[in-house]
Amino acid sequence: MSKIQEISKAIEFGKKKIMKGLVEEALAEGCKPIDILNQGMIEAMSVVGEKFKANEIYVPEMLVAARAMKEGVELLKPHLAGDKSAVLGKFIVGTVEGDLHDIGKNLVAMMIESAGYVVIDLGVDVSTEKFIEAIKANPDCNLVGLSALLTTTMPSIKKSVAAIIEAGLKNQVKIIVGGAPITQEFADLIGADAFAADAASAAAIAKAFVA
Amino acid sequence: MIIIGEKINGSIPSMAKAIRERDEAFIRDCAKRQAEAGANYLDVCASVEVEFEIETMKWLIDLIQEVTDVPICVDSPSPYSCVAALPLCNRTGLVNSVSMEGEKIDVIFPVIADTKWECVALLCDSKGIPNSVEKRLEVFENIMKRAKEFNIDPSRLHIDPLVETLSTNETALTTFAECAWEIKKRYPTIHVTSGLSNISFGLPARKLINQAFMVLAVNAGMDSAIIDPTNRDLLGMIYAAKALLEKDEYCLEYISAFREGLIGPLPKA
Numbered sequence: 192m193s194k195i196q197e198i199s200k201a202i203e204f205g206k207k208k209i210m211k212g213l214v215e216e217a218l219a220e221g222c223k224p225i226d227i228l229n230q231g232m233i234e235a236m237s238v239v240g241e242k243f244k245a246n247e248i249y250v251p252e253m254l255v256a257a258r259a260m261k262e263g264v265e266l267l268k269p270h271l272a273g274d275k276s277a278v279l280g281k282f283i284v285g286t287v288e289g290d291l292h293d294i295g296k297n298l299v300a301m302m303i304e305s306a307g308y309v310v311i312d313l314g315v316d317v318s319t320e321k322f323i324e325a326i327k328a329n330p331d332c333n334l335v336g337l338s339a340l341l342t343t344t345m346p347s348i349k350k351s352v353a354a355i356i357e358a359g360l361k362n363q364v365k366i367i368v369g370g371a372p373i374t375q376e377f378a379d380l381i382g383a384d385a386f387a388a389d390a391a392s393a394a395a396i397a398k399a400f401v402a
Numbered sequence: 403m404i405i406i407g408e409k410i411n412g413s414i415p416s417m418a419k420a421i422r423e424r425d426e427a428f429i430r431d432c433a434k435r436q437a438e439a440g441a442n443y444l445d446v447c448a449s450v451e452v453e454f455e456i457e458t459m460k461w462l463i464d465l466i467q468e469v470t471d472v473p474i475c476v477d478s479p480s481p482y483s484c485v486a487a488l489p490l491c492n493r494t495g496l497v498n499s500v501s502m503e504g505e506k507i508d509v510i511f512p513v514i515a516d517t518k519w520e521c522v523a524l525l526c527d528s529k530g531i532p533n534s535v536e537k538r539l540e541v542f543e544n545i546m547k548r549a550k551e552f553n554i555d556p557s558r559l560h561i562d563p564l565v566e567t568l569s570t571n572e573t574a575l576t577t578f579a580e581c582a583w584e585i586k587k588r589y590p591t592i593h594v595t596s597g598l599s600n601i602s603f604g605l606p607a608r609k610l611i612n613q614a615f616m617v618l619a620v621n622a623g624m625d626s627a628i629i630d631p632t633n634r635d636l637l638g639m640i641y642a643a644k645a646l647l648e649k650d651e652y653c654l655e656y657i658s659a660f661r662e663g664l665i666g667p668l669p670k671a
Contacts, residue, residue, distance in 0.1 A: 249569065249604055249605055249606055250567070250569035250570060250603075250604030250605070251569045251570075251604070251605070254569075254570065289479075289504075291503075291526060291530050291531055294567060294570055294603070294604070297570070314530070315530050316528060316529075316530060341449075341479050342412075342449055342450055342451055342452075343451075343452055343455075343478070343479045343480055344479075345451065346451075346452065371413070372449075
């Protein structure tokens with residue numbers, strides 16, 4: 192197995208502790224940092240996302256895989272400095288006003304970060320104003336995600352998306368929405384660019400937007 | 403153990419379908435089975451868009467009251483919907499729920515103050531779910547202050563210290579248990595409640611986690627639970643745990659429940 196494949200396996204199985212050794216060995220063997228990132232890490236998390244979608248692995252296993260990836264990315268950072276192709280963009284995400292549920296939103300943030308975005312997580316119960324402020328404060332933000340679990344907070348998604356469009360920010364960002372009661376229909380109705388049913392799909396969409 | 407039957411909830415896909423299709427028989431049957439299994443309250447949650455919520459609640463409550471006298475537990479994230487549903491109920495029941503978020507207490511407490519309606523109170527506020535026992539107890543004390551303002555006796559409150567998912571938070575049960583102990587210590591007549599299914603979200607073989615949680619929660623003082631009363635295994639755990647904790651003199655309730663066919667293996671046909 193090549194070093195990059197070993198790194199990939201380590202991430203898939205959440206082996207954070209051996210990451211340092213593997214990354215050092217890979218670099219020593221002459222593997223390019225950007226290849227280690229793309230083939231060894233981002234690809235691995237993509238596999239993890241698909242396994243989770245297929246119910247082959249469970250939430251805690253996704254969390255430890257992401258933890259191993261984070262460790263790996265930290266180790267690669269000094270070697271990637273200046274390599275712009277490493278960063279796909281900036282993703283601002285939050286659960287909308289009136290809603291405190293965040294597990295799905297957190298998994299989406301994790302997967303999109305693993306796909307190569309920098310992530311700003313605004314948390315839960317995020318007002319329209321807070322979303323808009325955050326987008327304006329981050330001109331390099333090119334993707335915004337809104338999440339809701341309750342049918343009673345779907346109107347908050349609608350309101351926030353409408354406000355983002357009205358503020359003329361659609362030139363800057365694409366909007367992706369999700370959550371248990373959300374459908375493609377709803378996303379189309381409110382003017383969002385995409386709907387994702389799960390974290391893996393969200394990451395795939397995020398990658399496709401900048402491809 | 404106060405049992406609140408959880409099945410009439412539109413966030414459950416099969417129930418959402420029945421609500422969409424206005425399947426009266428399905429609703430009546432569900433209410434009847436939960437009542438026969440010994441539910442003390444029947445939770446009713448429409449889980450539809452706000453503009454349809456009250457008419458849907460009315461449709462559900464009317465159907466339930468056709469087949470059983472078990473009091474209703476009115477369930478909505480909107481305090482206005484909760485309040486609108488109260489007059490639709492034939493007898494006093496339970497409001498699900500208030501918390502320190504937004505205006506929930508301002509809307510609900512004044513309406514139930516001079517009645518016998520009981521109320522579930524969640525230990526969260528507009529900042530979200532507090533991430534420590536101390537912070538949850540702070541929210542608890544704020545809720546109790548408001549309850550005192552309206553003369554709502556602690557025995558009318560069912561405090562839900564909030565159960566997070568074990569898959570994303572290893573302290574999910576231990577935090578819950580510490581809160582429950584402390585709450586019962588401060589107000590011995592108050593009830594401690596919880597929805598069950600959160601704890602096992604994201605893990606395989608959820609039933610095992612749910613059952614173990616039930617036993618540990620009863621040990622921590624939980625005396626009210628939002629569950630599927632027709633789940634014999636879970637109900638069995640409740641009776642067994644209570645007997646083991648000296649809360650069932652001579653194990654007579656346990657034996658009764660078994661004899662009535664509510665718990666234990668189903669008699670062979």
